Amino acid sequence: MTHPKDPPPGMVEKRGASLWISHIIMIAGVLVVFFPIWLAFVASTVTQAEIVQPPMPLWPGDQFINNYREALFSGFNVPVATMLLNSLIMAMGIAVGKIIISLLSAFAIVYFKFPGKMIFFWLIFLTLMLPVEVRIVPTYEVIANFGMLNSYGGLILPLIASATATFLFRQFYMTVPDELAEAARVDGASPMRFFWDILFPMSRTNIAALFVILFIYGWNQYLWPLLITTDPSMNTIVMGIKQMFPSGDDLANWPVILATSIMAMVPPIIVVISMQKLFVRGLVDSEK
C-alpha cells in the first residue's frame, strides 16, 4: 500500500493502541453481524430437546447429519432437495433469461435505427419503476389465465419483465468504440456476426457481474413463489421454510427448519464470496 510519494505513515493512519481499537471494533462488528447465522448453524446440529431447554448451546452438536438428512430427504410437505432444485431452476432461469433478452434488446436499441424505436425505448424504461410486489394481484391473474400456476414459466417470466439489465448493457455498448462497428461493416460482416464475435466477448465481465446479482435476486424471491406455487412439489426453498412452521401453538421443529434455512443461504453465499469482485462491480453497475 505504501507508495513512494505518500507522506510518512502515522499522520492519518493509526498505529499502536488506536490501531488495535479499530481492529477490535471491526471484529466486534463482524461477530455481531455474523451471530444470527452462527446460531442458526449451531441449532441445526443439535436435537430439539436441547433447543427447547433454553439457553441452547452456542457450540455445534453431533446431530448435523441426522437433521440435514431429515430435511433434505423427508422435509415436511416436500423434501428440501426438491425445493433446492426448484430454487436453482428459478434463479438460473431468471438470471440467464434476463441476460439474454437484455443483451439482444440493448443491441437493437444502440446499434440500429428503426421505426418506433423511441416508443420501445420509453416503454422499456417505464418497467424500471414497478417491482413485482406492486402488481401482484393482476400478474397473478395473468399467470392463472395462462394456466401457468405451479410451473417454472410462471415462476420465472414475470420476474424477467424489467429493464434494469437492458440499461446496463446499453450503457456498456455506448462505451464500445465506434471503430469496431465501422470495421465490421467495412469487412461486410453481418450485424449478428458483429454481435457474436465482438460485442458478446467484450461484454463477458458485465454479464458475469450481472449474473451474480440476478442469481441472488431470483434465489431470494419470496412473495411471488408463495402466491403461484400451491403445489408443494413446486415450492422454492426460501418460501418453503415458512410452510414448515406449524399453525397454532405447536412447537416448531427448529433443528430441521434451521437446517433448511442454512441450506437456503449456502448457494447465494457461495456465489457472493467466490465472485466477490464481480459481485461488488455488479452492485455498483446495476444500481447506478
Add this chain to the structure above:
Amino acid sequence: MEKRVTFKGWLLPLCLIAPQVLVSAVFFFYPAGQAIWQSLFIPDPFGLSMQFVGLGNFEYLLSDPYYRTSFLTTAIFSTLVTLASMIPALFLAVVADRLIKGAGVYRTMLIWPYAVAPAVAGVLWLFMFNTRVGVVSWYLGNLGYDWNHVLNGGEAMGLVVVASAWGRISYNFLFFFAALQAIPKSVIEAAAIDGARFWKRFWTIVLPLLSPTTFFLLVVNIVYAFFETFGVIHTITSGGPQQSTTILVYKVFSDGFVGQDLGSSAAQSVILLLVVGALTIFQFKFVERRVHY
C-alpha cells in the same frame, strides 16, 4: 442515445427487441393496466359483476383509518430500517477505511448477510427472539425484561426493523467503504497538516464528500424497506399484533389474496405505483446527477 455508426435494416432489430417487449407487455404493462382499471371498480359480493365507482376506492382508502395507520407504520418502519442499516454501516466503513491491513478480510466477512434472503433473515431473527426457545429473549428474561413480540406491537416493530436492516448493513457498508477508499488520501493529509483532528476532518471533509453515496443509499434503502421486506414481515409477525407491523405492501397482499377485496387491493397497488414513481423520479433528478466522485 445511439451510435454514429449503425447497422441497416429494421426487421432484425425488431426481432431482437421482440422478446423484451413481449415479456414486458404480457407480464408488466397488461397487469399494471389491469391494476389501474380494477382500482376504479368494486366487485359485487358474489364476484359476478363489477360496479364502476370512479375514484371511490381511493376515497374510501384515504378515509380508512386502517389504511392511514398502515401508511404511518410504513413511514416509521422505513425510516427506522434506513437509519438502522446506514449508521452502523457508515461507522464500520469509517473504521475499516483507517486500517491499512485487513480491511479486505473484514469486508469479505461482512458481505455474507447480503446473500441471505429477507424471508430467511426473518426466520433467523424469529428464532433468536422466539418467546419459548429464543436465546436473546431468554437472556432478556434473566435480566428481568419480559420480551414478547407476539403481544407487544412496539417489540414486534423493533424485531422486524432489526431483521430487515441486518442484511442491508452489508450492502451499505460496501458502498460507503468504496466511496471512502475513493477519497484521495492527500485531501485528508492536507487537513491533518492544517491541524484538523479526526472528528473535525470527518464532519467537514469526509461526510460532504460522501454525500452523493449517502443520498443514493437513502433512496435505495427506502425503496428496499417499502417493497422488499415483505418476506421479513410475513415470516416474523404476519403484520401483527393488531396490524402494528402491517406495511403497505403487506396490506396489498392481505387485502387482495387473503381478504379477496380486489378493488381496494388494486387501488392500493396504484398508490404504491405512484410512490415508486415519485422515488424513481427523485432519484434520477437529484441523485444521478450528483454521483460523481
